[in-house]
Amino acid sequence: MDYLARKYLRPRKIPSTACSGCGLGQVHKKVLLAIDELGLGTGDIVWGTGIGCAGRQTFNTWKGDNFAGTHGRVYALATGLRLALPPEKKIILTVGDGDAFGIGLLHLLNCARRNVGLTVIVCDNLGYQSTGGQYGWTTPAGYCTDSSPLGMWEPNWVQGGRDILAVLKAAGATFLARHTSFEGRNAVLSIKKALLNNGFSLVHVYFPCVTNFGARALGTRRPAAIYQWFRERTAAMDQAGPEVDFPLRTGIYYDASNSRPEFCENLRAWVAEVQEQGGNR
Amino acid sequence: MKRLLETGNGAITEGAIIAGCRVFAGYPITPATEIAENMARRLPRAGGFYLQAEDELAALYICIGASAGGMKAMTATSGPGYILYADPFGWAISSEIPLVIVNSQRVGPVSGITGAPGQGEFYLSRYLTHGGNFENIVLAPAGVQEAFAITVQAFYLAERFRMPVTILADQLVTDGWETLLIPETGAELEAMGLKVIERRVNRGPEFYPATDAIDVPPVVLGHNTGAACSDWTPTAEGYDTEEVEWQHKHAYRLIYKVRNHKDLLTRYEAYFVDDEPEVILVAYGSPSRVVKSAVKVAREQGLKVGGLRLVTLWPFPEEIFSWQAKYLVVEMNYDGQLVREVQRATPKGSAIHFLGKCGELPRVAELVELIRALVNDRPLPCNPREREVW
Ligand code: SF4
DSSP states (O other): HHHHHHHHHHHGGOSSSSOTOHHHHHHHHHHHHHHHHOOOGGGGEEEEEEEEHHHHHTTBSSSOEEEEETTTTTHHHHHHHHHSSSSTEEEEEEEHHHHHIIIEEEHHHHHHHOHHHHHHHHEEEETTTTTTTTTOOOTTOOOOOBBBBBBBOOOSSSSSEEEEEEEHHTOOOSSSEEEEETHHHHHHHHHHHHHOSSSSSEEEEEEEIIIIIIIIIISSSOOHHHHHHHHHHHEEETTTTOOOSOOEEEEEEETTSSOOOOOOHHHHHHHHHHHTTTTTO | EEEEEEEHHHHHHHHEEETTTEEEEOOOOOHHHHHHHHHHHHHHHGGEEEEEEESHHHHHHHHHHHHHHOEEEEEEEEEHHHHHGGHHHHHHHHHHHOOOEEEEEESSSTOOOEEEEEEOOOHHSSSOOOOOOOOOOOOOOHHHHHHHHHHHHHHHHHHHHTTTEEEEEHHHHHHHHEEEEESSSHHHHTTTTOOOOOOOOOSSSSSOSSSSOOOOBBBBBSSSOEEEEESBBBOOOOOOOOOHHHHHHHHHHHHHHHTTTGGOOOOOEESSTTOOEEEEEOSSSSSOOOOOEHHHHHHTTTOEEEEEEEEESSSSOOGGGOOOOOHHHHHEESSSSHHHHHHHSSSTTEEEEEEESSSSSSOOHHHHHHHHHHHHHHOOOOOOTTTOOO
16 A cells, blocks of 8 residues: 555555454555556545545545545535536545445435436445444345344345345446455456546445454454455356355446536536526526 | 515525525425525526535535535525534534525424414524534524625625524515615625625635634635545544544634624614613514514604614624613514523513514514503513413
8 A cells, every 4th residue: 555655645644543454445445546547646536435434434534635524415515516626626435335325325316316427435344333333234134233133134225136236327327336345456447437437436345344244243353254255255247156145246237437418517518508698598 | 776576585596696606506495495496597697506406405515515616605495494404504514614504484393384484493593503512693684685685794704704604584584575676786785785705715734723713715625735624523634533622622613703703793773772761672584574663653652662673693692682671572483582592681680571473473563562561560461372471
């Protein structure tokens, strides 16, 4: 991380306060690699976050401009910011699964519908971990957490024929991908594509939480054992996967990059048209 | 000067556009919907953006985002939507984001009656968000022309104080039709006593001075100054911190930047008070107009009575209740909200009375009757639903 950290991160925010062994740093690093490989600088990106582990660890680590919204509401805030910023400035949001797929889903869906130019990285630790390990909207069926002590019984967004990415696709998102923090190049490539899409992009990245999900749901804090759990379940989207209880289907889910007008550019163009007609519309 | 027949909703729209508002995000709700509709029609022609949000939380957050990106923004709602502003409002207060919020009060609680006026959000407008440790600026218009002026002024104060400014109107003000004069030149605007400040940019990295200073440019994202804003307790650079010492500085700033510059804010109208009358009527918004008529009628009948109309509701202008008298507070609610503050502010020995109305205005005749009773030291005729001796 050294080279990337020196170039892009605030020295006083390193090391991060994430638990040691947490996969969040790997997700963060993939985003920085994508930024670096695209030749972007700190002035090209405004970085926003939500709350929880993903929000807390990434707020204000970026050397450029930063913001952090309340739980689940950062998508609406970013819509307003998108309107005010020049189109070439990119907005990255690093958020948690609870933020995006629970409390913030209404706002997220409306960003997808509008095709607001945002790159949303959902850092998914399979539940609510910063509050101590409660089940979330992607917690695997049957797994125990503090709020599902007898096993996750509530339908989630990624099993039983449901896929949150399908919902986002139907809502109008123009780039969608899913990865795990253990993947290397593929995840970086997806994030690069997401950043190059002038529209609403979302990359869903699973990562291991050693402190809560590992300890409670998997019965271990050992990174190697947790890694094994992830590895056994990971399969590419376009391949027949292993028969597992919780398949992690990775790859590009949907790529319609730059196929729909970006919301704010569209609005700007429409306003310019109204003005050209002398307001006689 | 343009002369129109307009509603308060129309006046607020025109005031906002003159003040430089170029983003409006809202969610339809009676009786504030017309502001959204007017903005949808007017803003694109002025080069601005109208957005219909998915809910009120989104509406205010979109305004916050636009303001954090350097544009002036406004949103408008009524009680059931206003309560949803509680979350983004706190964000704007803590991050010191300038913007304007309009609340046209209708009778409640909750949905109540969409087309009847109320004044039930007096305290909510002071304490809209959780956590305390802030002061709030709330202004209350009583008519169409004033709604225009207060909107321009609200944007001015929002910029100088780096914070959301609330216009607490009511259904009769926003739906009522009156003559509206709209200035067409800078000189005409100035002649009305109004000013517009352009958005400035805090080039940072300081997030704020931990003092009560005003006229500090707001943080604007996107200028690559390393600017940061969040709802976390900030250090001077905008870093999030868990240190209580920084929270002290933050709270001090949020409270005293307003309190220590109260003289720039406090607006009120006092009439028939030069002879220090024994009885003073107090009101804000629509009822204050009936109150004023009643005081005039009572004076014509030889009753020594005066009136106070509050324009600035928060920070509460305690200092204007400087003399001992019998006060009668008239509000469009039954629970008595303003009356409690008046009770707190008036000098010892004052007697405080309350007339509450629910969803409708008081009548001049009934007010004159109450004034006569107070002047003559008679007990107030008491309808238990409306009147109470405080
Ligand atoms: S609680 Fe879990 S997800 Fe959060 S920082 Fe610790 S290991 Fe990472």
